[in-house]
Amino acid sequence: MLSKTPPMGFNTWNTFGENINEKVIMETADAMVEKGLLDAGYNYLVIDDCWSEKERDPETGKIVPDHIKFPNGMKYVSDYVHSKGLKFGMYSCAGTKTCAIYPGSFDHEFLDAETFAEYGADFLKYDFCFVPQGANGPLLYRKMGMALKACGREILFSACNWGSDNVNTWIRSTGAHMYRSTGDINDSFVSMKDIALSQVDNLAYSAVGCFNDIDMLTIGMYGKGNVGSTGCNDIDYKTQFTIWCMYSAPLMLGGDIRTFSEDTLKLVTNKILLRINQDEEARPAFIVDDGGKRKVFAKHLSNNEIAIMCVNFGDNDEGANIYFENLGIPAASGYGLEMTDVYTGECIGVKKEFLRLPVAAHDCQCFICKLAK
Numbered sequence: 281m282l283s284k285t286p287p288m289g290f291n292t293w294n295t296f297g298e299n300i301n302e303k304v305i306m307e308t309a310d311a312m313v314e315k316g317l318l319d320a321g322y323n324y325l326v327i328d329d330c331w332s333e334k335e336r337d338p339e340t341g342k343i344v345p346d347h348i349k350f351p352n353g354m355k356y357v358s359d360y361v362h363s364k365g366l367k368f369g370m371y372s373c374a375g376t377k378t379c380a381i382y383p384g385s386f387d388h389e390f391l392d393a394e395t396f397a398e399y400g401a402d403f404l405k406y407d408f409c410f411v412p413q414g415a416n417g418p419l420l421y422r423k424m425g426m427a428l429k430a431c432g433r434e435i436l437f438s439a440c441n442w443g444s445d446n447v448n449t450w451i452r453s454t455g456a457h458m459y460r461s462t463g464d465i466n467d468s469f470v471s472m473k474d475i476a477l478s479q480v481d482n483l484a485y486s487a488v489g490c491f492n493d494i495d496m497l498t499i500g501m502y503g504k505g506n507v508g509s510t511g512c513n514d515i516d517y518k519t520q521f522t523i524w525c526m527y528s529a530p531l532m533l534g535g536d537i538r539t540f541s542e543d544t545l546k547l548v549t550n551k552i553l554l555r556i557n558q559d560e561e562a563r564p565a566f567i568v569d570d571g572g573k574r575k576v577f578a579k580h581l582s583n584n585e586i587a588i589m590c591v592n593f594g595d596n597d598e599g600a601n602i603y604f605e606n607l608g609i610p611a612a613s614g615y616g617l618e619m620t621d622v623y624t625g626e627c628i629g630v631k632k633e634f635l636r637l638p639v640a641a642h643d644c645q646c647f648i649c650k651l652a653k
């Protein structure tokens with residue numbers, strides 16, 4: 281089964297935008313392996329928009345890779361990516377054009393799916409720009425879902441309609457394995473916060489087989505690249521990564537992996553956070569304490585563990601309250617939680633009934649916990 285757990289990998293858009301080419305992809309593939317990201321589970325390398333010529337081949341009707349960016353064609357790049365043990369991802373759009381105005385797959389769904397299979401693609405991100413007026417959104421995704429089933433290759437279907445048409449209510453029925461629920465992220469705390477808060481009521485719509493995709497990560501961008509914006513600092517990135525893990529969201533890196541620092545690598549390969557994200561039951565996090573911009577989330581994991589995250593989306597330092605009663609652990613039970621800090625690995629002991637934790641502006645605390653007396 282594809283998408284047993286949230287897909288992980290890298291996507292070119294956040295950093296490179298239209299500045300993609302064979303060299304960037306091959307160097308990124310090398311870096312994913314050399315820096316231990318493949319070993320940590322980041323196995324898809326996805327080429328986003330702007331990879332093709334502006335027109336289809338007039339004779340075959342096929343989309344054609346840009347001959348300057350990809351002089352050896354796409355199979356060559358895909359073979360290289362596969363030779364590194366990675367999986368290869370492509371991008372197209374349900375409309376007549378992609379968002380950056382390259383050919384879209386509208387009315388060419390089966391031909392394009394076959395073309396991607398010929399390239400050796402394992403993943404297709406499918407966008408939603410230039411959809412003809414009156415077209416039925418769900419049907420467009422159903423068509424590509426069928427085309428991918430027919431193409432003779434197992435291809436992970438990554439839908440991207442930014443949450444339109446109440447996507448979470450029908451997207452699983454199209455065969456999609458993940459779906460974008462939000463508009464585009466940029467590398468600022470505000471953008472990340474708005475995206476995170478917009479999905480608080482939709483956490484149950486991310487489950488085994490089809491995960492709620494809250495967009496590619498901006499971790500490690502520090503304001504550089506296609507969606508650079510104001511940039512973020514390491515505290516902001518720590519909160520971003522922890523939220524994505526708590527939400528069972530796909531983890532698609534968007535920073536330039538070739539330049540990732542040790543600190544960035546340490547964050548995105550944190551074993552406990554990845555365990556929380558990749559937990560086989562993919563249970564939704566629930567809110568234990570809602571202070572508006574300051575929230576406490578808890579998430580059941582498969583081995584009797586519980587993850588707890590206190591996050592402060594606000595700009596002032598605050599304290600977060602954990603009432604164990606709200607976690608389902610009443611005082612009368614005698615139970616509390618043995619709590620281990622996911623970043624330091626330090627166990628802070630067994631806590632019961634009530635715990636107040638300081639959370640600095642933009643920061644978070646996160647623990648992996650076991651019931652204990």
Ligand code: GAL
Nearest residue numbers: 293328329379380407440464
């Ligand atoms: C947007 C999409 C982005 C990126 C971009 C490419 O619609 O949300 O993630 O793929 O198109 O043009």
